[in-house]
Amino acid sequence: MPRSPVYYSSTTSTPKEIDLRAELQGTLFGAFDEIAKGRVGLYREMRRDDSDKRVVCECKKNVSDEAEKDFLCRPCQGMGFLWDEYRIVYYKDESSRTPTGELNFYIKYSEELRDEDYIVQVKLDVDGNPAAPVQREYLYKILKAEAFRSDNGRIEYWRCKTQEERQWSVWYGVNSRTNRPMIP
Numbered sequence: 786m787p788r789s790p791v792y793y794s795s796t797t798s799t800p801k802e803i804d805l806r807a808e809l810q811g812t813l814f815g816a817f818d819e820i821a822k823g824r825v826g827l828y829r830e831m832r833r834d835d836s837d838k839r840v841v842c843e844c845k846k847n848v849s850d851e852a853e854k855d856f857l858c859r860p861c862q863g864m865g866f867l868w869d870e871y872r873i874v875y876y877k878d879e880s881s882r883t884p885t886g887e888l889n890f891y892i893k894y895s896e897e898l899r900d901e902d903y904i905v906q907v908k909l910d911v912d913g914n915p916a917a918p919v920q921r922e923y924l925y926k927i928l929k930a931e932a933f934r935s936d937n938g939r940i941e942y943w944r945c946k947t948q949e950e951r952q953w954s955v956w957y958g959v960n961s962r963t964n965r966p967m968i969p
């Protein structure tokens with residue numbers, strides 16, 4: 786009767802299979818031997834048209850050149866393009882930060898992420914929930930969203946290489962520390 790071995794001497798390198806989904810789940814939400822390091826934030830998905838071009842905001846159409854930065858535009862908050870935001874949980878890897886403000890984020894396999902969208906860090910309350918009304922603290926542009934797959938092809942987790950944006954664009958229109966008008 787033919788048998789197939791469970792363990793055998795291999796001449797090729799076969800790294801031990803670990804469940805990377807479970808690993809990241811533990812990092813984000815905690816495990817018996819691990820405190821949760823995930824942080825609630827927002828995923829800003831740029832709205833795109835049928836030909837996959839970002840949808841230009843009215844404020845950018847109406848001025849002759851760039852979006853007017855001294856004018857508060859509520860729909861786009863100064864980006865010049867329309868977007869939608871979704872709640873996500875991420876792990877921000879500060880150890881990956883470069884002097885020019887590039888750094889990596891790790892996000893659960895089940896999210897759909899793409900280049901040129903944004904990760905938004907928001908102010909949290911004492912329980913770790915987003916403060917209301919929302920206060921956007923930092924904005925990170927996704928330079929490269931990479932889905933890491935195991936040998937069988939399933940997505941284990943996402944790693945996003947990002948660029949921290951200059952802070953004025955985040956606080957624009959929502960920060961009382963500037964002289965800019967607040968959103969009513």
Ligand SMILES: [Zn+2]
Pocket residue numbers: 842843844845858859860861862863864865866
């Ligand atoms: Zn606008």
